[in-house]
Amino acid sequence: MLPLLELRERVKNFYQRYDMYLLPVIKFIFALVVFCLINKDIGYDARLKSLPIVLGISLLSAFTPSAVMVLLATIISVLHVYFISPILSIMIIAILMILYLLFIRYTPKLGYVLLAIPILFQLKIPYMLPILLGLVSTPVAMIPTSCGVIIYFLFQIIKNAVTMQNNISIEDILQLYTYVVDSLIGNRQMIMTIVIFSLIIMATYFIRKMSFNYAFEISILAGGLLSILGFLISYLILNRADQILSMIIGSIVSAGLVYIIHFFKLTLDYSRVEHATFEDDVYYYYVKAVPKATVTISEVNIRHYNVKNSKAREFSDPDTDESDIYNFEEDNDN
Amino acid sequence: MLNFKKIRLMTKLAVYEKKEGKEDIYLSKYYKTDYVRFQVLKSILSATVGYGLILGMIALYKMEYLIKNAVTLNYKSLGTYILGFYIMTITVYGLGSLVYYSMKYDASRKKLARYFKLLKRLEKLYNDSAQES
Numbered sequence: 512m513l514p515l516l517e518l519r520e521r522v523k524n525f526y527q528r529y530d531m532y533l534l535p536v537i538k539f540i541f542a543l544v545v546f547c548l549i550n551k552d553i554g555y556d557a558r559l560k561s562l563p564i565v566l567g568i569s570l571l572s573a574f575t576p577s578a579v580m581v582l583l584a585t586i587i588s589v590l591h592v593y594f595i596s597p598i599l600s601i602m603i604i605a606i607l608m609i610l611y612l613l614f615i616r617y618t619p620k621l622g623y624v625l626l627a628i629p630i631l632f633q634l635k636i637p638y639m640l641p642i643l644l645g646l647v648s649t650p651v652a653m654i655p656t657s658c659g660v661i662i663y664f665l666f667q668i669i670k671n672a673v674t675m676q677n678n679i680s681i682e683d684i685l686q687l688y689t690y691v692v693d694s695l696i697g698n699r700q701m702i703m704t705i706v707i708f709s710l711i712i713m714a715t716y717f718i719r720k721m722s723f724n725y726a727f728e729i730s731i732l733a734g735g736l737l738s739i740l741g742f743l744i745s746y747l748i749l750n751r752a753d754q755i756l757s758m759i760i761g762s763i764v765s766a767g768l769v770y771i772i773h774f775f776k777l778t779l780d781y782s783r784v785e786h787a788t789f790e791d792d793v794y795y796y797y798v799k800a801v802p803k804a805t806v807t808i809s810e811v812n813i814r815h816y817n818v819k820n821s822k823a824r825e826f827s828d829p830d831t832d833e834s835d836i837y838n839f840e841e842d843n844d845n
Numbered sequence: 846m847l848n849f850k851k852i853r854l855m856t857k858l859a860v861y862e863k864k865e866g867k868e869d870i871y872l873s874k875y876y877k878t879d880y881v882r883f884q885v886l887k888s889i890l891s892a893t894v895g896y897g898l899i900l901g902m903i904a905l906y907k908m909e910y911l912i913k914n915a916v917t918l919n920y921k922s923l924g925t926y927i928l929g930f931y932i933m934t935i936t937v938y939g940l941g942s943l944v945y946y947s948m949k950y951d952a953s954r955k956k957l958a959r960y961f962k963l964l965k966r967l968e969k970l971y972n973d974s975a976q977e978s
Contacts, residue, residue, distance in 0.1 A: 612895035787859035
């Protein structure tokens with residue numbers, strides 16, 4: 512365990528040092544993967560698949576908030592479908608509008624989930640997201656997760672419908688439309704996936720909230736087990752035994768990935784470096800505020816009680832008196 | 846000379862203003878009733894548009910049936926159904942957003958109170974240093 516903890520410390524230090532450059536790079540790679548997967552899956556329009564465009568939009572999403580990337584991915588997907596069938600793209604827009612107006616607009620901070628679910632489905636590890644959301648979010652995350660599942664299955668149906676579509680007459684359009692709606696509403700696999708994902712989020716969330724040792728680890732385990740069991744049942748009902756093996760492997764890999772994220776998250780989250788700029792009448796300040804993450808909680812307490820100790824003085828600034836340290840602690844507790 | 850006490854306070858304030866405080870400060874420009882009413886209206890409007898879209902999709906789906914029975918359809922009961930579901934939908938969305946946005950406003954006020962406490966402390970620091978010099 513010790514080498515791992517050391518590694519974590521090293522990663523954390525590296526991150527604190529270079530976070531200004533690291534974050535856009537990570538986002539760029541993530542965006543590149545997202546757009547490449549979209550192009551691979553529904554890349555009908557060759558123009559959008561060209562390297563300069565893919566690199567350009569990835570670069571754009573690296574320096575903008577994550578909502579922009581979600582929007583760009585949606586636009587790209589719709590454009591791809593529009594290239595081959597304008598009617599289908601209108602249907603997609605209508606369904607996305609309904610999802611947005613009725614559900615998604617109430618969870619603006621979880622917008623990335625919508626994008627992540629279809630992408631993770633492509634990578635065969637969608638089970639990862641509900642476990643992770645149960646850990647870091649609240650059961651509200653069920654809403655965007657369900658919408659993400661719907662979007663993924665919608666595009667699967669669209670992929671089938673594209674092959675059906677031939678010359679365009681009013682009859683054909685209606686037929687195409689009924690096909691899409693029928694297969695979306697009558698999609699039992701989609702409904703089961705939504706139910707199972709919601710259950711996983713609930714289970715991991717409530718187990719995580721319980722107060723016993725290793726609650727986090729056990730909740731990850733429970734999420735993984737629940738996903739294996741749930742999808743096992745659903746695949747057996749749906750007669751899709753061929754997918755069971757990949758599902759079990761995917762679930763185990765997902766649980767492992769979530770564990771790794773959880774392992775690093777604790778430090779990375781608390782070590783969020785803040786950059787602030789402000790001024791007073793004399794100076795401009797460019798402050799980089801680094802949280803004292805190396806001090807574990809128990810040690811903070813020790814520091815708190817031994818304020819008169821010389822070691823405590825190391826931590827405090829030369830210009831502050833002891834009462835200020837107390838104030839500072841009090842502010843952090845709030 | 847650098848005043849570390851002041852820098853620390855200002856850093857805290859700046860970080861808050863940049864991140865979570867952005868929304869709190871924006872909310873503080875509204876009265877609670879105004880803010881909640883505006884949000885509820887927005888929710889109802891978006892629910893209305895969403896409902897209309899769903900209705901349109903259902904109508905398109907049942908197009909053949911609708912055209913065939915255009916003369917014999919009982920428009921009165923159909924209209925009642927549509928209106929009834931509409932009223933249910935906007936009630937749910939309206940009440941839901943009323944509760945949600947009221948809670949959100951109160952929470953942001955609480956956070957803002959802490960922010961103002963720090964601001965006051967900073968002001969006091971400024972006054973003290975001004976008296977010294």
